[in-house]
Amino acid sequence: MSLLQEERSYKDKKxxxxxxxxxxxxxxVRQIRYYEERQLISPERSSKGTRKYSFMDIERLMNIAxxxxxxxxxxxxxxxxxxxxxxxxxxxxxxKKMLQGQLNAHFQYKHN
Amino acid sequence: MSLLQEERSYKDKKxxxxxxxxxxxxxxVRQIRYYEERQLISPERSSKGTRKYSFMDIERLMNIAxxxxxxxxxxxxxxxxxxxxxxxxxxxxxxKKMLQGQLNAHFQYKHN
DNA sequence: CGTGTAAGGAATTCTGACACG
DNA sequence: CGTGTAAGGAATTCTGACACG
Known part of the structure; x- marks a missing residue:
């Protein structure tokens, strides 16, 4: 797995x-729950039912704000x-995304 | 800020x-607290005193395990x-790290 | 429509300590 | 040494609802 893909998974992990x-x-907290109700974000739920968000969700929420x-x-x-x-x-x-992925794979391999 | 630097901040943010x-x-939970006591990891504390970890800490903990x-x-x-x-x-x-940073900045600029 | 709040309950987290070994 | 557990308290999170507007 390339470094960039690994990093992306951090951004999306809830x-x-x-x-x-x-x-x-x-x-x-009330606002965050309400924006979910309006389907602006979709957190996951932990095994005990608490909401879990990603960095991506946080960015989206700041945009919403x-x-x-x-x-x-x-x-x-x-x-x-x-x-x-x-x-x-x-x-x-x-x-564009595929090209970027190839470039990253290439340079990670050569220089890391 | 380049994409790579931004992603890195996700990995390190507690x-x-x-x-x-x-x-x-x-x-x-007991084990995780104990490894902190032994200085194998250093979480931050939230305003109310609960421990906060980064993805980096999680990787280190898996290594420790x-x-x-x-x-x-x-x-x-x-x-x-x-x-x-x-x-x-x-x-x-x-x-090496600096070179990688420059390469990333270059290709992010050209292709994203 | 968007947000605050009180309500009741369940689950989390914290610390210091005792247990076992 | 490394980890489990019970203890007591404080803070979190959840849902459904009422309030205001």
């Missing part, structure tokens, strides 16, 4: 509990998110 | 609570860790 997310984002401050409603934010994810999976973007 | 670390490593299974004592493991960290900070390694 291991952070809601209190820590609250500290990191400045959002209240900014938009909310501008007065954007959660419904609109949801649309924005869907749009961005669509864009991220179009063919041109996928080609 | 945000995971001890119960999650226990699940992820298979070690008991392997060595303990082989019967290696914590004192020996501590020496191993000190040795490895020394090696990681010698001049040759630092040069």
């Amino acid at each position: 291991v952070i509990s809601i209190g820590t997310v609250s500290e990191l984002t400045g959002l209240s 900014d938009l909310r401050e501008e007065g954007v409603q959660t419904t609109e934010i949801l649309k924005d998110i869907r749009k961005r994810e669509e864009k991220l999976n179009n063919p041109a973007q996928l080609r | 945000v995971i609570s001890i119960g999650t670390v226990s699940e992820l490593t298979g070690l008991s 392997d060595l303990r299974e082989e019967g290696v004592q914590t004192t020996e493991i501590l020496k191993d860790i000190r040795k490895r960290e020394e090696k990681l900070n010698n001049p040759a390694q630092l040069r």
Whole structure:
């Protein structure tokens, strides 16, 4: 596994509990749960039912917080998110991602 | 900030609570606290005093678990860790790290 | 619509200590 | 030495609901 792939898994791994997310984002626990209800984020659940978030979720929440401050409603934010994810999976973007992966593999091999 | 540096911050950021670390490593909470007492790991404390670990800590704990299974004592493991960290900070390694950083910055700029 | 709060219960975490070996 | 456990207390998290607006 290349270094970059390994690092990416850190970003996506859901291991952070809601209190820590609250500290990191400045959002209240209530707000974080509400944004989940509106499907703006989807934490996992631990074996005992507590919510677990990733760094990716935290970034998304900070983005959400900014938009909310501008007065954007959660419904609109949801649309924005869907749009961005669509864009991220179009063919041109996928080609860029593959190229980046190859470059990284190459240079990790040569210099690490 | 380059992608690689950003990812690294995920690996080092102390945000995971001890119960999650226990699940992820298979070690008991008691064991994890004991390894801290022996200075094999150094979690941070949240505002309310709970321990917070990074992905880096988790990797180290898995390494520790392997060595303990082989019967290696914590004192020996501590020496191993000190040795490895020394090696990681010698001049040759630092040069490699800087080169890798430059390569990443270059290719992130060109292709992302 | 978005967020605060009180309610009741369950699970977590902390420390210092005793046990075993 | 390394780890389990019971003890007591403090803080966390969960859900469903009422409040305000």
